[in-house]
Amino acid sequence: MSRLDAWPFAALPAFPAERYSALGERIGRILGAEEHDVVLVPGEAIVALEAAAREAGASRRRFLNVATSVYGRLFGDWLADAGGEVTTVSPAVAGQPIAIDEVRAALSGGSFDAISFVHGEAATGIVNPIDDILAEARGLGLVAIVDAVASVGAEPLVLGEDGPDIVVVGPQKGLRGPAGVSAVAINTRGWALLARPPRRATLSSLSLLDIRRDWLDSDRAVIPGTPAPHELWALDAALDAIGHEGIDGVVARHRLAARAARSGARALGIATWTGDDERSSGLTTGVLLPQDVDRTRVIALAQALFGVTLAVGPEGVDPRLVRIRHTAAEAGFEPVLAVVAALGGALVAAGADVDVAAGAAAVVSVYAEARHDDAHDD
Incomplete structure (x- = not known):
């Protein structure tokens, strides 16, 4: 037997077109996207984000771009590069959620056709106030474009009539899916905003409009392009799991994990990056290490002593952020307990004065209370 024959994906069957069509419909149901089309984009979510930004920017409309991370800044750059007139607003403190008053002030300072922003930021562990931003956008008749890559499955997100018009989704985070395929949900207002960039080839793999033409507006007998079948099968399996748990259950599980992680960190004796639990991510929790602790050493100790990976914050934010x-x-309970205990243990090994037992007890308490409440409801 050759090494290729032994590889489990060597004989992977092609993904059938009818099942491909169902993938978009299933993602649409997760999002509550009754008024949106859902197109699959072959590639990691950054590809779908660039596709959306460049075709939106080619409309040469006026955009308010909310930049709370590198992804928000990139989106604004793509909008402008394609021809959009872009005004950027960022939070007063880098890496913190945008305040709705900051958005209102920016909107009052100009005339705009659309607003774009990131919903959840895994890089800093924050969530932007999507409901408030959408309410402002609707009041002004703006098209709303949302990067939901780090929020779908971890934060409540229902498109509906008052929801965003263009939403980019990556299944590799909260949905526990593959990284090599992404999706964009687009309603009538969203499609009307998109335009073909000048001097572009008539066929582009980086085009939502081409995908619409070659898939949504076709007989859907042939999948456009050549997407990797193992990515599609992996997405199919991830959506099966979501179907069994229910998207509300997935979101609740992430929100509970975030609450336990934040409670555990505070009980250790360290501060969380954002003090507002409503503005904290369901995917990651940002914490601030004590001033006199070497962050690099703490991260190395967590890995070496406990096999737990911690991550630094992005460039430009407080260097104590982990x-x-x-x-x-x-x-889930065991992973959250392990990471809080490992963080505490690494801090102790680095010479910090923290209470590891209190941190672990806080995690246990949050989960015990949640399970007691569930049992009581039953």
Whole structure:
């Protein structure tokens, strides 16, 4: 037997067109996207984000772009590069959620056709106030474009009549799916905003309009392009799992994990990055290490002593920021308890004065209370 024959994906069957069509419909049901089309984009979510930004920017409309991370800044750059007139607003403190008053002030300072923003930021562990931003957008008749890659499955997100018009989804985070395929949900207002960039080839793999033409507006007998079948089968399996748990259950599990992680961190004796639990991510929790602690050493100790991976915050934010993950399979009691205990243990090993037992007890308490409430409801 050759090494290729032994590889389990060597004989993977092609993904059938009828099942491909169902993938978009299933993602639409997760999002409550009754008025949106859902197109699959072959590639990691950054590809779908760039596709949306460039075709929106080619409309040469006026955009208010809310930038709370590198992804928000990139989206604005793509909009402008394609011809959009872009005004950027960022929070007063880098890496913190945008305040709705900051958005209102920016909107009052100009005339806009659309607003774009990131919903959840896994890089800093924050969530932007989507309901408030959408309410402002609706009041002004703006098209709303939302990067939901790090929020779908971890935060409440229902498109509906008052929801965003264009939403980019990546299944690799809260939905526990593959990274090599993404999706964009687009309603009539969203489609009307998109335009073909000048001097572009008539066929582009980086085009939502081409995908619409070659899939949504076709007989759907042939999948457009050549998407990797293992990514589609993996997405199919992830959606099966979501169907069994229910999207509300997935979101609740992530929100519970976030609450436990934040409670545990505070009981250790360290501060969380954002003090507002409503503005904290269901995927990651940002914490601030004590001033006199070497962040690099703490991260190395957590890995070496406990096999737990911690991550630094992005460039430009407080250098004490460390992120702990509670994403997908890690959004559960044992993983959250382990990461909080490992963070505490690494801090102790680095010479910090923290209470590891109190941190672990806080995690246990949050989960015990939640399970007691569930039993009482039953």
